[in-house]
Amino acid sequence: MDERCPHPGRSRARLLGFSAAIAVFGASVTACVGVIGDADDGTGEAESLVLAAPALPRLTAEQYRNTLFDLFGPSMPKAPLEDDTKPFLFYNIGASSTTLSEFGVQQYEESADAITRYAFADPARRAALVGCEPAAPGDACVEGFLRRFGRRVLRRPLTSDELGRWVTVSQTLADPSAWEGLRLAVSGLLQSPFFLYRVEVGVADEASPGRRKLTGYEMATRLAFLLWNQAPDDALLDAAEKGELDEPEGVAVAAERLLDDPKARAAMQTFFRQYLDLGRIDGIQRDPAAYPYFTPTIADAMRREVELLVDDVVFESRGDARSIFSTRKTFVNADLAALYGVDAPGATPSTFVPVELPADGPRAGLLTLGAFLTMNAHETRTSPTARGKYVRERVLCLEVPAPPPGVDTTLDPPMGDPKTVREQMEAHRNNPACAACHQFMDPPGFLFEHFDSSGYYRTVFEGDLPIDSSGDLDGKPLANARELAAVLETEPRVGRCMVQQLYRHAQGRVETKGERLALEDLASRFESASFDFRTLLIELVTHDAFRHIGEEESP
Structure with missing residues (x-):
């Protein structure tokens, strides 16, 4: 045995x-x-x-x-x-x-x-x-x-x-x-x-x-x-x-x-x-001095927000399950309402209420909510690579290979004038050992650059540098995360990926050919x-x- x-x-x-x-x-x-x-x-x-x-x-x-x-x-x-x-x-x-x-x-x-x-x-x-x-x-x-x-x-x-x-x-x-x-x-x-x-x-x-x-x-x-x-x-x-x-x-x-x-x-x-x-x-955790909206309890609230969204789509409304990546409906407590800058009558630190995110606002779908944005970022800066990797692997079920052995994946601190994260990542995109994977992960990850590592929407980078949130998904140019949400709303791979993930969960193994x-x-x-x-x-x-x-x- x-x-x-x-x-x-x-x-x-x-x-x-x-x-x-x-x-x-x-x-x-x-x-x-x-x-x-x-x-x-x-x-x-x-x-x-x-x-x-x-x-x-x-x-x-x-x-x-x-x-x-x-x-x-x-x-x-x-x-x-x-x-x-x-x-x-x-x-x-x-x-x-x-x-x-x-x-x-x-x-x-x-x-x-x-x-x-x-x-x-x-x-x-x-x-x-x-x-x-x-x-x-x-x-x-x-x-x-x-x-x-x-x-x-x-x-x-x-x-x-x-x-x-x-x-x-x-x-x-x-x-x-x-x-x-x-x-x-x-x-x-x-x-x-x-x-x-x-x-x-x-x-x-x-x-x-x-x-x-x-x-x-x-x-x-x-x-x-x-x-x-x-x-x-x-x-x-x-x-x-x-x-x-x-x-x-x-x-x-x-x-x-x-x-x-x-x-x-x-x-x-x-x-x-x-x-x-x-x-x-x-x-x-985030430094409250640098991220004033990141309260001690907001991480738990971010998780609960996603759970309520899933419950609503899967059991309450029984809508298109793919809409969790594109819907403007979400559920917020007082802390999340402050982070997102939305009105939420009745919300308290312990009470969540449904809200409709503004049609002309920057958020739509799970990929613009606090949970995704914070857990795919570093403590003091964003990570287009982590965010793009999540989109590739979790949303589209595409395989992202591990970095080659011995490759340094850390970013050197910027020297001289302030640089945006996009500018700091130039070294990885220019390194032949890194370029292929980063060209696969980073373009969709750059779409979220307006959101800092606490999930707060910002218009400029530190030092008042303009933020470039443009990127693409498989060659399709996109300006920001909202445009990505619109693409995912009808993207066939999203539904197929859900099927694949459910099948693996149900079978207790990866599917065979x-x-x-x-x-x-x-x-x-x-x-x-x-x-x-x-x-x-x-x-x-x-x-x-x-x-x-x-x-x-x-x-």
Whole structure:
């Protein structure tokens, strides 16, 4: 078994139960690895849809905690876990491709122990959880609870062997009482690889050689973790048991129910936070003497502004999802209203209100809002390179290669007369080792030069130097960020990029060349739905590329 999978530890629950679960897991799953596919290089044509092997991701920290909150309540202990990683933007991809350390395994053990001690220490809590009072270790009460609870934890019914093993654990460790044995059995279940990893290996599909069709329970798992960012509830598992998730129509019905729940909004915010890289706002600071509008709390307000904008476009208005890069509508509190210079009746430091940015003003869309402008700037100056790189990678899904080894990417401080950032960057654009990448990134980045590193709009650079905000996007001359927003409003690559990013997030890996047709098909459906993001989610979860996987590669 791959080393990234959990392995037995030292607790009594593990000695009698967890090691057996590992053995079953190893026998059932060929390898606990994440397949990161080759990114599409844009060459050639895929003749048919060829799906990749399963990724088998570990639960992210957020998915783990969301699931346990649902089982035990939000007041349960929150033990530390190993940090998630996000290669290719998303934690799901990191969960598919990174190795869990031995210390990480120990943290899962300590978390399970703390949670079960909390749940079973209080008679009222344990009675609410179990639903009955054990008369003896391993009795019908214990067995019935482990059957019900095990289905929620493993996201499928326990086999008779599994149920028997966990009942035996509860009997063997029933010291001083049946309750303690049951607690340790639950602790062991929470350390099972079938809980910590999403085991979605499917069954052979006779109608489609080379593919495996996900079972109903595997589809329930995929749906729940994509649309709720947590494990499926009983209703979704019941739908799987009835066979309702075996066909696209049943999957669509289930997905609509999940999307109507508030948990779906939180899950989609998780996706957009990673897609838009909002985590980089954390810890941003500016010198208040140089940037008087950058208050101590404005970075949090900038993040909240984007979250409200996403929620409005995706769930409230269900408009063109691409409009987050071009709309003049946004949501501001008092601090943001002052930074943007807009009237916002009713706004306070803690209250956000919708506003319409002026039609003749400099701002339109997310790329002119404080979050983007500050997190893609240095502490004391702007960064056309960082801003242009974001446009290329996050908005258009174009690859920007890393700088060649040994190349100095810092700007020398200006000597003599003051210089604008554009003038200071001449050295990079004239250096043959840097020129190609900077000519790719900087032209769209220069469009934001009127916005300083706090997101404030300025008309002159320090020393009263005039600001040149002209640039271009792939050879199309543009005067400023507003003109870029107008281009992005109808730019086909924006919609296709959203599809690609959602696909990677949902699959827990980068798409392969063989999945090009799936992305093209989903992009076409997205366009036909007027770029309604909720419709895209339904199209994705009912698509063959989501409901099937490729055959496991031979070792």
